[in-house]
Amino acid sequence: MFSAKSLVKSFDAFRALGPLSFSFGTEHVLGVVGPSGCGKSTLLRLIAGLEAITWGTMELDGDPVTGARSDIAVVFQEPRLLPWASVRDNVGLGLWHLPRAQRQEAVDAALRRVNLFDFADALPKQLSGGMAQRVGIARALVAKPRLLLLDEPFAALDPLTRVKMQDHLLDIVGDEVPNVLLITHDIEEALVLSDRIIVLDGPPARIVRDIAIDLPKPRHRTGAPFQAHKAEILETLFGAADLAA
Amino acid sequence: MSDQAIAIDKRSGQFNGALLERLRRLGIALILPASIIAAWHLTAVSGRVPAYLLPQPLEVLNWLVRLVSTGELQRHLSTSIARAGIGFALGVSAATVLGVLTGYLLGWRRVVDPTIHALRTIPGLAWSPMFILWFGIGESSKYALIALVTFFPVYLNTMAGVAGVDRKLIEVGRVNRLSGLRMMTRILLPASLPSYFVGLRQSMGIAWIVLVAAELMGASSGIGFLLLDGQMTGRPALVMACMIIFALCGKITDIAISTIARHVLAWQDTLHTGE
Ligand SMILES: Nc1ncnc2c1ncn2[C@@H]1O[C@H](COP(=O)(O)OP(=O)(O)O)[C@@H](O)[C@H]1O
Ligand SMILES: [Mg+2]
Numbered sequence: 413m414f415s416a417k418s419l420v421k422s423f424d425a426f427r428a429l430g431p432l433s434f435s436f437g438t439e440h441v442l443g444v445v446g447p448s449g450c451g452k453s454t455l456l457r458l459i460a461g462l463e464a465i466t467w468g469t470m471e472l473d474g475d476p477v478t479g480a481r482s483d484i485a486v487v488f489q490e491p492r493l494l495p496w497a498s499v500r501d502n503v504g505l506g507l508w509h510l511p512r513a514q515r516q517e518a519v520d521a522a523l524r525r526v527n528l529f530d531f532a533d534a535l536p537k538q539l540s541g542g543m544a545q546r547v548g549i550a551r552a553l554v555a556k557p558r559l560l561l562l563d564e565p566f567a568a569l570d571p572l573t574r575v576k577m578q579d580h581l582l583d584i585v586g587d588e589v590p591n592v593l594l595i596t597h598d599i600e601e602a603l604v605l606s607d608r609i610i611v612l613d614g615p616p617a618r619i620v621r622d623i624a625i626d627l628p629k630p631r632h633r634t635g636a637p638f639q640a641h642k643a644e645i646l647e648t649l650f651g652a653a654d655l656a657a
Numbered sequence: 658m659s660d661q662a663i664a665i666d667k668r669s670g671q672f673n674g675a676l677l678e679r680l681r682r683l684g685i686a687l688i689l690p691a692s693i694i695a696a697w698h699l700t701a702v703s704g705r706v707p708a709y710l711l712p713q714p715l716e717v718l719n720w721l722v723r724l725v726s727t728g729e730l731q732r733h734l735s736t737s738i739a740r741a742g743i744g745f746a747l748g749v750s751a752a753t754v755l756g757v758l759t760g761y762l763l764g765w766r767r768v769v770d771p772t773i774h775a776l777r778t779i780p781g782l783a784w785s786p787m788f789i790l791w792f793g794i795g796e797s798s799k800y801a802l803i804a805l806v807t808f809f810p811v812y813l814n815t816m817a818g819v820a821g822v823d824r825k826l827i828e829v830g831r832v833n834r835l836s837g838l839r840m841m842t843r844i845l846l847p848a849s850l851p852s853y854f855v856g857l858r859q860s861m862g863i864a865w866i867v868l869v870a871a872e873l874m875g876a877s878s879g880i881g882f883l884l885l886d887g888q889m890t891g892r893p894a895l896v897m898a899c900m901i902i903f904a905l906c907g908k909i910t911d912i913a914i915s916t917i918a919r920h921v922l923a924w925q926d927t928l929h930t931g932e
Contacts, residue, residue, distance in 0.1 A: 460832055486832045492825050496847040496924040505843065506833035537926035551833075 413437030413473055414459075414559055414591060420467035420616075421454050428454045429617040430468065434610060439624075441582075441592045443606030445599055447649060451617025452595045456563045459593070460486045472559055482506065485552035489564045491544035493536040493551075499523070500532040503550045522554040525584055542573040549584060560585060560592045566601065578604050582629065599645050603638055604631050611648050621648045712894035720898035729883075734902065737872065737879040740796065741864045741906075744803025749860060751804070752811035753853075759812075760819025761845060773812060781806035781863075782870055789875070799871045806867045807860035814856030818849025851925065854918040861914055865907045880906075 415435030421428050429451040436442045446452050457463040459470060461480035470477040472484065485506075493502045503522055507515040523529045526546035536544060545565060552560055565581075566574040578601055585592060596602050602609050603625060611621035623644065627637055694714055700706055701713040724730035755773070759766040785802055792798035822845050830844045872881020880899050887895030 462828055462831060480832050480834050482834065484832075488825070488828075490825065492829045494826060494829070494844065494847070495926060496850075496922075497843075505829070505835070508833075508835070508839060535924050537924065 414471070414593075416459075416468065416470045418468040419455075419458065419465065419470065421451075421458055421463060422466045427466075427616040429458070429615065430466075432468075432618055434619060434622075436593075436608065437591060439607035440587075440590070441594055441606045441608075443602035443609040443625075444593065444595045444612060445597065445602045445609060445645065446612030446614070446617070448597055450612050450614040452597070452612060453563055455612075455617060456486070456561050456593070456595050459559075460484060460561055482555055483558040484561065485555065485557035485559075486561045487545075487548050487552045487563065487565045489567050491536070491541075491548040493539075493544055493547055495536050497536075498532065499528065499534050499536070499539070499547050502536070502547055503554050505551060506555055518554050519550075522550040525553060525586075526550045541569055542577065545569065545577070546584075549581075553585065553589065556588055558590055560589045562592065562594045562596075564596050564598075565594075567596070567598070574601075579630065581605060599642055600633060602645075603641055604633065609641075609645065611645055613649070621645070709891065709893060712897060716894040717897045717901065720892075720894050721901065724883075724898065730902070733878055733880050733883050734906075737868060737881065737906070740799045740871070740879065741803060741868045744800045744868075745807050745860065745864045747800060748804035748807030748864075749811050749857065752808045752856070752860075753815055756812045756815025756853075756856075757819055757841070757846070757849075760816040760849070761841065766816070766820075770816070773809075777809050781867055785871065785874060794875050799868075799876075802871050803864050803867055806863050810859035810863065811853070811856035814852045814859070815849060818852030819845050821852070822848040851918075851922055854914065854922065857918075858911060858914050861910050862907060865903060865910075869903060 413435065414437060415433075417433050418431045419433065420430035432455070444452055444455065454463065458465055459477065461477070461484070472481075477484070493499075494505070497505075500516075500519055500523070504515050504519045507518060510518070520529065520532070523532055526549055528543060528546055528550065531539065531543065531547075536547070539547065545568075549565070566577050569577060582605065594602065594605055606625055609621075609623045609625060610619050611623070612618065613620045621644075623641065625641060627635075627641075631638060697711070698714045701708070701711050721730075755769065759770050759773075781802065784805055785798070788798040788801045788805075792801055826844055826848060827840070830840045835843055868879075869881045869884070872879040873885050876882045880902050884896055884899035887893070887899060
């Protein structure tokens with residue numbers, strides 16, 4: 413269960429986010445959509461401990477969230493792999509506190525999950541964009557986080573790879589990660605993956621819509637209920653009049 | 658499966674015809690020096706320029722052979738290498754430590770960096786009278802001078818390298834809770850290695866330049882001394898032989914550093930690593 417109360421983030425005099433309150437936990441995947449620049453990444457960076465909170469509080473399962481923690485993992489828009497380190501060392505980066513054998517075991521398991529076990533000794537420069545992003549996902553999953561944060565994880569991929577990764581993400585993440593927060597500006601991506609979607613507008617980022625998505629998974633992008641939800645979100649963002657015009 | 662194909666495709670291709678291409682490039686690079694030596698030879702044997710101004714290339718070669726066979730070259734060269742090597746090692750060690758600290762710690766940078774920049778404006782050789790005064794005419798003053806001039810390039814490049822590490826990679830370290838020493842060894846140092854090697858190459862080049870100057874100013878051994886001896890005794894072929902030895906020293910150490918760099922930086926995804 414994650415909750416944020418009266419969260420505010422300002423960069424000097426410029427308020428990028430808030431006040432914003434929400435909580436989630438019963439849903440597996442919470443989608444966060446909104447136009448570019450509205451403050452989505454800022455929200456993620458606050459939860460990840462990469463930005464200091466200006467005002468407000470966050471909690472994960474009752475513990476206050478005040479900085480980077482091992483049970484909150486991040487996948488960025490770019491893979492952000494360390495170019496000098498092998499795939500194995502990249503994935504094991506956050507497991508420095510574990511003994512070698514345990515670390516190796518966890519890394520191997522994570523690499524198998526993203527189907528890259530054969531590339532454990534490769535360098536990042538030898539990977540395609542999709543593979544590199546899967547290594548980034550393995551690095552986030554390796555410590556079995558309670559909350560996984562994804563910031564437009566597939567936006568930099570080509571359209572075909574993107575659809576493939578969207579279809580496989582839930583298999584990869586599995587039920588081991590109780591909560592996933594998926595930030596995206598791709599409404600269809602949010603609809604394919606999320607159990608609930610909050611629509612942001614801004615800056616400063618604020619919630620303008622909160623929608624439960626009760627469609628069975630895997631979801632068909634062409635189905636009528638799917639398209640109805642899509643229209644609903646588009647209307648929220650742009651207004652019915654603009655869409656009709 | 659398609660992933661495998663992509664990775665293999667990226668690795669190969671660089672290998673095909675690599676040797677042939679290198680030989681071809683070597684050939685092209687040798688055209689100009691070969692022509693210059695030929696022109697030099699023809700000018701010298703024609704007698705239009707007196708021998709005390711322009712010795713024949715073969716005479717220079719003769720000197721090189723003689724220096725090797727009498728063991729003189731080995732003696733002088735080992736002295737020079739020790740001076741350059743010890744000075745370089747001292748200067749680079751200090752520069753590495755200070756460069757990493759000033760790159761990483763903003764407070765430290767504000768205290769130390771302006772002073773180092775101010776000191777850098779003093780031409781290295783201008784220190785030599787003071788160094789001779791403080792350390793004597795012997796080896797110590799030469800080590801000190803070479804250490805001083807090799808310090809700056811490594812210091813500046815290391816600092817810039819550490820300070821300029823991609824914020825995005827540092828954030829990866831932060832979300833993985835690397836702190837202090839671990840952030841340094843896992844992320845900051847590897848990321849700044851390319852820039853560190855640039856500094857090493859510059860310093861090595863300067864080390865040889867200043868070595869000659871130091872040996873010309875007061876030494877009883879070393880290649881620089883031999884060169885001065887050639888001048889004093891009116892043997893320009895010996896002078897040119899010494900010049901060639903210096904060129905070889907510089908080139909060999911440069912190749913050594915860039916070869917190490919190429920291996921250490923093999924992870925770089927660039928077009929011409931280490932060239
Ligand atoms: N470090 C920063 N300093 C100043 N302004 C920032 C900073 N980071 C983000 N912003 C501003 O905050 C707003 C939201 O940015 P961001 O969260 O990246 O948007 P999104 O991810 O939704 O595209 C933007 O107007 C952006 O310019
Ligand atoms: Mg963003």
